[in-house]
Structure formats: C-alpha cells, structure tokens
Amino acid sequence: MTRRQRVEGAAMSGDPYKGAIVKLMREFSHSHNPSTVFSDFVEICALAISNRVDTLQVEPREKRYLEIVAKYKTEEVQRFAAMFAQLQLCYRERVEMLGDPGIGDVHDSGLGDVLGELFMALELSNDRAGQFFTPHSISMLMAMMTVGDGASIREQGFVTMQEPACGAGGMVVAAAQAMHHAGLNYPETLHATCVDVDPCCVHMAYVQLSLLGIPAIVVHGNTISLKVWNVWYTPAHVFVGWGLRLRRRRDARADTAATVSDDGEAQERDDLHPAQAPVASTIPASSESCMVNGDAACGCFDDVGAGDVTVALEESHIGKAVASAVSIVDLFEESTVGASSMKPDRTIFDAIEQMTLF
Structure with missing residues (x-):
C-alpha cells in the first residue's frame, strides 16, 4: 500500500x-x-x-x-x-x-x-x-x-x-x-x-x-x-430571509447609536451608519414566486413583481451612489472603495454590511 x-x-x-x-x-x-x-x-x-x-x-x-x-x-x-x-x-x-x-x-x-x-x-x-x-x-x-x-x-x-x-x-x-x-x-x-x-x-x-x-x-x-x-x-x-433580518439589526443598531446635538437635532455616528439616505433599486427576475418566502414579509416592495429581488443599498460616504452598478461584484467594488478611502480601519465586513441583498 x-x-x-x-x-x-x-x-x-x-x-x-x-x-x-x-x-x-x-x-x-x-x-x-x-x-x-x-x-x-x-x-x-x-x-x-x-x-x-x-x-x-x-x-x-x-x-x-x-x-x-x-x-x-x-x-x-x-x-x-x-x-x-x-x-x-x-x-x-x-x-x-x-x-x-x-x-x-x-x-x-x-x-x-x-x-x-x-x-x-x-x-x-x-x-x-x-x-x-x-x-x-x-x-x-x-x-x-x-x-x-x-x-x-x-x-x-x-x-x-x-x-x-x-x-x-x-x-x-x-x-x-x-x-x-x-x-x-x-x-x-x-x-x-x-x-x-x-x-x-x-x-x-x-x-x-x-x-x-x-x-x-x-x-x-x-x-x-x-x-x-x-x-x-x-x-x-x-x-430564510436573512437579507431582511440583517438589515433590520443594522438599522436598529444605527438608531441606538444616534446622539442628540446641542440644538436638539438627531445625528448619526458616521462609523456605524452611512451619512447618505438609502437608495432602493429593484431588479426583476424570472421566477413565479418570491425567492425568500413568497409574500410581502420578505422585504420586497408591494409594486415589485413576484420573484423580483429588492436590493437596498446605502450610498457611500464620498457621495457616490452604488445603485447604478450592473452586478453584485460592482456593488461590492463601489462599497469597498468608498469605505477604504474614507476610513483606513474599515474592514471588508463593514463594506459587506452596507448592503442587503435578497
């Protein structure tokens, strides 16, 4: 042998x-x-x-x-x-x-x-x-x-x-x-x-x-x-609908991290939540039912056809929206570039967290 x-x-x-x-x-x-x-x-x-x-x-x-x-x-x-x-x-x-x-x-x-x-x-x-x-x-x-x-x-x-x-x-x-x-x-x-x-x-x-x-x-x-x-x-x-679950936890943590300025206006810590408002993009797919659980609870918008995938993205800190990217890899590219250019201590996981797909 x-x-x-x-x-x-x-x-x-x-x-x-x-x-x-x-x-x-x-x-x-x-x-x-x-x-x-x-x-x-x-x-x-x-x-x-x-x-x-x-x-x-x-x-x-x-x-x-x-x-x-x-x-x-x-x-x-x-x-x-x-x-x-x-x-x-x-x-x-x-x-x-x-x-x-x-x-x-x-x-x-x-x-x-x-x-x-x-x-x-x-x-x-x-x-x-x-x-x-x-x-x-x-x-x-x-x-x-x-x-x-x-x-x-x-x-x-x-x-x-x-x-x-x-x-x-x-x-x-x-x-x-x-x-x-x-x-x-x-x-x-x-x-x-x-x-x-x-x-x-x-x-x-x-x-x-x-x-x-x-x-x-x-x-x-x-x-x-x-x-x-x-x-x-x-x-x-x-x-199992993890995209929505992760997005909800991220948003909850961002709300917790909000502080009140001297003039009473709520502000966000920019290391935990992007400064820009989220941009939503819907990308149609060819399927008969929602890929998560088949109903509105999956996070898809009501006006999106069955089987569509809703991609919720945050704009980067440098003001460059990533919603116009043509593929998932492009979305990550945009997100990582924005994160690394503004905060050298950011990790690849921070970039991934900025996006919720499916």
Whole structure:
C-alpha cells in the first residue's frame, strides 16, 4: 500500500460516500491534473447551486460552467455529476444523524469538513501554496467552548459570524454543529460571512455551507486590500430571509447609536451608519414566486413583481451612489472603495454590511 493510499484510507474513515468520490477522482488521473480536477469539481458544484437561487448572476455563471465542462469529455462531465451526487448523499446522511436540536451527543465526525478532508487526503495542499485545513475535531473544540449552552445566543435572537480566511468553511460548520447540540436551530440563529482569497476555497466553503443549510455570504476577496471578485449566497441565506433580518439589526443598531446635538437635532455616528439616505433599486427576475418566502414579509416592495429581488443599498460616504452598478461584484467594488478611502480601519465586513441583498 502506497503512502497516498494510506492517507486516503485514513481520511475516508469508513465513509462510503467519500470513498466513492476519491475513486471517481482517481479515474481522472490519466488525463488531467488532480488539483485542476478538484478545483473544477467544486466550482461546478457551486455554480449549479448558485444558479438555482441567485438569478442576478445566472448568465455569467452559466457561461463559466460551459467554459469548465468544455475541457472534459462527456463521460467525464457525467463523472462530475456522480461525484456531486455522492457529496449530497454524504451530507444528507450526516444531517439526519444529528437528529433534532439539543438531542444526542457530540460525535467526533458530526457534520464534518468533508471537502477539506478530501482536499488533504488527495494531497492537493502541496499544489496550492502549502494550504492546510484545521482538523474538524479542533474546530469542534473551539466551537463548543465558544457556544457553550447557547444562552447568550438565545438572548440575542441570532448571531453573525465573520471568517476573514474561511478555507473550506470548517469553522463555520463546527459552529453550526455546536449550536445544534446546544438546542439551537442554526438556520434561524446563525449567519456567516466568509472571505477567502483562493477561489477553490471559496467554492468549497459555498458548497458545504449550502448543502448543510447554513445561511452565509461567501466572498472571493482579499480581506487586507478589501478587493472583491465574486459573491455567493447560500440557499439558506435566501430562503430564510436573512437579507431582511440583517438589515433590520443594522438599522436598529444605527438608531441606538444616534446622539442628540446641542440644538436638539438627531445625528448619526458616521462609523456605524452611512451619512447618505438609502437608495432602493429593484431588479426583476424570472421566477413565479418570491425567492425568500413568497409574500410581502420578505422585504420586497408591494409594486415589485413576484420573484423580483429588492436590493437596498446605502450610498457611500464620498457621495457616490452604488445603485447604478450592473452586478453584485460592482456593488461590492463601489462599497469597498468608498469605505477604504474614507476610513483606513474599515474592514471588508463593514463594506459587506452596507448592503442587503435578497
């Protein structure tokens, strides 16, 4: 048995679905680089999920999908589909094994970081700048210590999590599992904003969080420079209506931060709330029902057609409105430029918070 086979066998840990994915991956080895195959696989999965929920990005992402599959034969594309099916089955079984929130013990594997484990088992880290992902057991230990019995989260209603270098999203998965064992329903009580500079990591994180029903915004960007290249919204972010929930909390905090000047006029702290009034833009989509919950409660305006997506944006501090941007990436570009030029200590998460999409 070779060293690689020993590493792969240890990573599989008796999981038939992970074993099936590795076996299918090996069938590409004669004609394609394994690192490229894995990257293309997770990107195809991400594109397939995104195009079901993010109507604003369908055209460019469908074009990107066609670019990827053009490199492969028909039977190889079908192999990708089989790998995706195995990944979905793997996570469906793991979610079912968790049971209801607050019931059962914390298992070593639990939800797990399946794609991160596969990435390490296939020894792809050596091909990608020496990347190494935190073992799930360590992530779980950190998450359990942070979440505790979940009392503080219950008091707040929900918590938001920010990951500046998310990797495959393992820490977010661990946080969701820890909240589940604390008796919390994580699709309703946890929202994550994840950033990574590596597109492969972004796609891995997006796929895993999507399949596990974790509400999240996954950003391909540079946390240090605030550069943003792409933005991905998990289905749970859309269907549970997290855009509206996050906007309401932001507005509530802005109201709390308001101070009264000497002449009695209310003023806002500009580090917590933009100085300009919000600009609303409605972008039509081709769907039969609202993408969040099908009624006015989702935050869509009454005069917007069914399936339309309402995008509420704040103008930047330099007075440059971002509502005229033509894509989600443009919106983030405008927001990050405005934030970084006025406040050097602002982060990429501040820029993301300025916008509420879906």
